[in-house]
Amino acid sequence: MCYVCDEERRPSRRGFLSVAASGALAGLAMTSLPAFAAGGATTNLTADEALAKLKAGNDKYVSGPELCAVQLNAQREHVAKSQAPWATIVSCADSRVPPELLFGGLGVGELFVARNAGNMVDTATMGTIEYGSGVLGVPLIIVLGHERCGAVAAACEVVEKKTKFPASIAPMVNAIVPAARAVKGKPGDFVDNAVRESAMRTAKQIATKSPIVADLIKKGKVKVLAGRYDLDEGKVEYFA
Numbered sequence: 666m667c668y669v670c671d672e673e674r675r676p677s678r679r680g681f682l683s684v685a686a687s688g689a690l691a692g693l694a695m696t697s698l699p700a701f702a703a704g705g706a707t708t709n710l711t712a713d714e715a716l717a718k719l720k721a722g723n724d725k726y727v728s729g730p731e732l733c734a735v736q737l738n739a740q741r742e743h744v745a746k747s748q749a750p751w752a753t754i755v756s757c758a759d760s761r762v763p764p765e766l767l768f769g770g771l772g773v774g775e776l777f778v779a780r781n782a783g784n785m786v787d788t789a790t791m792g793t794i795e796y797g798s799g800v801l802g803v804p805l806i807i808v809l810g811h812e813r814c815g816a817v818a819a820a821c822e823v824v825e826k827k828t829k830f831p832a833s834i835a836p837m838v839n840a841i842v843p844a845a846r847a848v849k850g851k852p853g854d855f856v857d858n859a860v861r862e863s864a865m866r867t868a869k870q871i872a873t874k875s876p877i878v879a880d881l882i883k884k885g886k887v888k889v890l891a892g893r894y895d896l897d898e899g900k901v902e903y904f905a
């Protein structure tokens with residue numbers, strides 16, 4: 666049994682995606698976001714409530730991890746025609762960092778997730794984040810780095826050894842290099858310091874470079890935080 670599945674679903678969650686999918690993006694180009702978002706129901710959670718829910722889910726994952734398989738059929742049916750995700754997670758593609766699991770065994774229709782090696786934000790990911798908050802009404806955005814991240818370790822190698830990586834891996838890793846360079850020589854573990862620095866830089870990038878997100882932050886509707894997932898303990902910590 667999953668604590669998410671036990672919650673009573675809000676009627677307002679129903680019937681949104683059909684509206685959003687058909688008219689939302691076109692509306693976004695022409696109208697203000699609040700008017701656009703009013704086209705369908707979104708989550709009722711505030712950013713702080715969403716963060717509290719993520720923290721509770723992660724605590725549950727640390728103390729007694731479980732999947733949500735028992736209720737997935739009902740949950741899938743519930744969200745098949747609408748979605749109102751309440752947190753966007755930008756996380757690494759690393760197979761050990763699946764957001765739905767480490768935040769407490771969440772099922773379908775809960776998190777809006779963008780993943781890539783190193784949890785960086787390119788144009789496609791920024792657009793994804795903007796769609797999440799601007800269209801689907803997601804109040805909380807988390808950039809989730811993690812312990813012993815291979816992509817960040819590769820950026821540290823570039824800084825320390827001028828390592829060259831092939832093909833598209835090179836520019837992917839190079840995007841992390843400024844964060845690694847900024848913490849080189851600082852006390853503590855180089856890679857872990859770079860994981861934190863990169864996540865914080867990316868969170869700041871989202872908050873300041875996206876006009877959609879910046880506007881929603883200004884209106885008190887969205888918060889952006891960086892976080893780090895501990896592979897050993899399963900715990901997520903947050904920092905601005």
Ligand SMILES: [Zn+2]
Nearest residue numbers: 757759814815
């Ligand atoms: Zn990683």
